[in-house]
Amino acid sequence: MDPITFLTQILAPALWKGLIVTVALVVLTAPFGLLLGTGLALGRQYGGRALSTACSGYIVFFKGCPLLLLLFILYFGLPSLGLTLPAFTAAVIGFILCNAAYNSEYIQGAVASIKDGQMTAAQALGMTRAQAIKSIILPQAMRRAIPGLSNEFIYLIKYSSLAYMITVVELTGAAKIAATRYFMFNESFFAVGIVYLALVTLTTYAVGRLEQRVAIPGMGVKT
Amino acid sequence: MEILSVLLEWGPYLLGGIAITLGLTISALALGFCLGLPLALGQVYGSRPVRSLIAVYVWFFRGLPTLILLFLFYFGVFPALGLDFSAFVIGATVLGLRGAAYQSQIFRAGIQSVAEGQMTAALSLGMTRWEAVQCIIIPQALRISLPGWSNEYPELLTDSAVCYAIGVAELMTRTSQIVSVTYMTMPIYIACALIFIALNYGGMRVIRKAEERFAIPGFGGKAVQP
Numbered sequence: 231m232d233p234i235t236f237l238t239q240i241l242a243p244a245l246w247k248g249l250i251v252t253v254a255l256v257v258l259t260a261p262f263g264l265l266l267g268t269g270l271a272l273g274r275q276y277g278g279r280a281l282s283t284a285c286s287g288y289i290v291f292f293k294g295c296p297l298l299l300l301l302f303i304l305y306f307g308l309p310s311l312g313l314t315l316p317a318f319t320a321a322v323i324g325f326i327l328c329n330a331a332y333n334s335e336y337i338q339g340a341v342a343s344i345k346d347g348q349m350t351a352a353q354a355l356g357m358t359r360a361q362a363i364k365s366i367i368l369p370q371a372m373r374r375a376i377p378g379l380s381n382e383f384i385y386l387i388k389y390s391s392l393a394y395m396i397t398v399v400e401l402t403g404a405a406k407i408a409a410t411r412y413f414m415f416n417e418s419f420f421a422v423g424i425v426y427l428a429l430v431t432l433t434t435y436a437v438g439r440l441e442q443r444v445a446i447p448g449m450g451v452k453t
Numbered sequence: 454m455e456i457l458s459v460l461l462e463w464g465p466y467l468l469g470g471i472a473i474t475l476g477l478t479i480s481a482l483a484l485g486f487c488l489g490l491p492l493a494l495g496q497v498y499g500s501r502p503v504r505s506l507i508a509v510y511v512w513f514f515r516g517l518p519t520l521i522l523l524f525l526f527y528f529g530v531f532p533a534l535g536l537d538f539s540a541f542v543i544g545a546t547v548l549g550l551r552g553a554a555y556q557s558q559i560f561r562a563g564i565q566s567v568a569e570g571q572m573t574a575a576l577s578l579g580m581t582r583w584e585a586v587q588c589i590i591i592p593q594a595l596r597i598s599l600p601g602w603s604n605e606y607p608e609l610l611t612d613s614a615v616c617y618a619i620g621v622a623e624l625m626t627r628t629s630q631i632v633s634v635t636y637m638t639m640p641i642y643i644a645c646a647l648i649f650i651a652l653n654y655g656g657m658r659v660i661r662k663a664e665e666r667f668a669i670p671g672f673g674g675k676a677v678q679p
Contacts (some may be wrong), residue, residue, distance in 0.1 A: 293607070294650030296614035299625060303642045306629075310638040391518035395618060402520055415528035419521060427516040 233417050241408050241421055248404030249425060255318075255390045255400060259325040260383060266326060267333025268372075272363065274334070275341050285334070292331035298392050300324045305396040321393035329386055336378030340371040373444055380437035387429055401425060456640040463631050470627035471648060477545050477613040477623060482605060484549025489556030494586065496557065497564050507557070514554035519615045522547045527619040544616035552609055556602065563598030564590060596667060603660040607653050614649070624648060 231240075273285040292300070304320040315323070344367050352362035394403035401422055409418035460467075496507045514522070526547050531538060538546075567590050575585035614625040628645040632638050 290654070291646070291650065294611075294653040295646040296611040296625065296649055298614045298617060299628070299642065299646055299649065302629065303639070303646070306632070307638045307642045388516075388518040391520040392615065394520065402518065402524070405521075406524060409524075409528065415524075416530070416533055419525035419529050423517050423521055423525060426518060426521060427513070430516040431512075 231412060231414075233414065236408075236412055236414050236417060237421060240412060241405070241414075241418060244404040244408050245401060245422060245425055248399060248401040248422075251318075251393075251398065251400040252387070252390050252429075255321060255325065255393055255398070256383075256387055258322050259329055259386060259390075262326045263329030263333055263382075263386070264379070266330035268337055268368075270330060270334035271337035271341055274338055276359070276363065289331045289334060292327050293335075297324065297328050297389055298395055300328060301392060301396050317393070317397045320396060321390075321398050325386060325390065325393075328389075329382060332382050332385070333379055336375045336382065337371065339378070340373075340375035341367060343374060344370050370449070373446070373449070376437070376441050376444070380433075380441070383437065384430055384433055387433060388426065391426075456637065456644070459631075459635050459637055459641070460644060463635075466627055466631070467624070467645075467648070470622065470624035471652065473541065473621065473623040474610070474613055474625075475652070477541065477548060477616060477621065478606065478609045480545040481548035481552050481609050481613070484545065485552025485556045485605065485609075486602075488549070488553035490560050490591075492553060492557035493560035493564055496561050498582075498586065511554045511557060514551045517551075519548070519551060519612050520618055522551060523615060523619050540616070540619045540621045544613070544619060544621045548609055548612060548616070551612075552605060555608070556605060559598050559601040559605070560594065562601070563594035566597055567593050593672075596669065596672065599664050599667060603657070603664065606656050606660055610653055610656065611649065 270285045270288060274282045274289075277285065301321060301324045304315060304324050305317060308315060308320075348366055348370075349359075349362055352366045353359070357365070390400060391402040393400050394406065397403075399407065405418045405422035409415045492507050492510065495503050496511075499507065517525075523544065527540065527543050531543055571589055571593075572582075572585055575589045576582065580588070613623060616623055617625040617629070620626065624645060628641060632641050635641070
């Protein structure tokens with residue numbers, strides 16, 4: 231089969247299907263990763279000793295354990311404990327657990343960078359601690375965390391390729407299957423590489439725009 | 454405990470895997486350093502075509518997932534070039550090339566944070582540009598970059614597990630082999646995770662010690678830990 235026919239007839243439709251799965255993985259992971267990450271950061275910053283130790287322990291484990299191993303634990307390991315997850319679900323859960331650990335580091339750094347006086351002032355105005363965190367601290371901290379969080383989002387796009395290792399046929403899987411069947415390795419992997427580069431470049435541009443959109447003039451969000 | 458006897462039995466095999474994982478990580482770090490520093494210098498001091506070429510390199514290697522790069526080089530580039538290297542060499546090369554792209558950005562920031570006046574001063578003392586870069590800029594830039602550079606170690610360590618996909622017999626690969634032989638899944642996976650975490654934090658302690666050694670008192674080489 232000549233490369234042109236391969237690219238247009240075989241690879242392009244396969245990659246399109248894979249792209250949908252990759253986007254689904256990323257879109258399902260990101261919000262929960264952000265939520266869990268915020269919870270971990272707040273737990274570490276404001277929680278009691280037990281809670282903050284637990285949150286730190288979580289971060290040590292999930293940052294230290296390779297994502298591939300985590301996916302294996304969820305997909306191949308859990309069935310031995312009687313819990314069988316579909317591959318796609320296992321991948322999303324793995325990504326959320328890992329993404330949250332990294333996100334929480336950025337959010338915690340941002341929360342810690344908001345001056346203590348703001349919390350004191352909010353409480354002096356009669357706000358509870360929770361209200362102050364929700365309405366005063368987080369809106370500022372999240373803006374400061376955006377550069378780190380968007381970096382992490384781009385990492386997520388890239389490591390979503392590991393889902394293929396637990397049989398989810400996303401972009402990488404689609405390319406690998408086509409490459410092996412038709413023996414077109416360079417063509418397949420370069421093509422899928424271009425798709426990833428396009429995804430990453432577009433996302434970089436989009437998060438740059440988002441950063442500008444949510445910036446508050448004078449608050450020094452831009453570094 | 455069954456797991457203990459299994460771990461005792463397979464201990465040497467796992468230890469070999471640890472050695473290969475560390476080998477991958479350290480050779481990738483070294484390759485990334487040897488390539489990343491020239492890339493950074495080229496990006497700061499190079500002519501316009503050099504700078505754009507390096508920017509493309511960095512964009513390519515930072516934009517692609519490790520898994521894709523491994524597949525591309527293992528199944529595509531190396532065989533197409535007629536090179537028959539072992540999976541370990543290909544894995545270390547890919548991780549190193551990718552690491553170089555990341556490291557170049559760390560070194561570039563370090564070089565750019567050395568005040569410009571130092572170059573001017575060096576030139577006015579009769580040094581050539583290259584001498585100034587070599588003796589004045591690089592020694593300071595490297596120290597400034599060190600904290601950021603150390604973070605490459607855990608990145609590469611966890612990334613090295615992806616080399617499982619091309620069959621390098623490192624820790625991850627050996628773990629799944631043991632799982633498929635012994636049919637014990639969870640305990641062995643957890644043991645492997647704990648080994649990775651120990652390697653991660655143990656390695657970081659060594660690196661932080663090295664950072665303290667290279668620090669010059671009073672010179673702000675120690676930056677905030679992220």
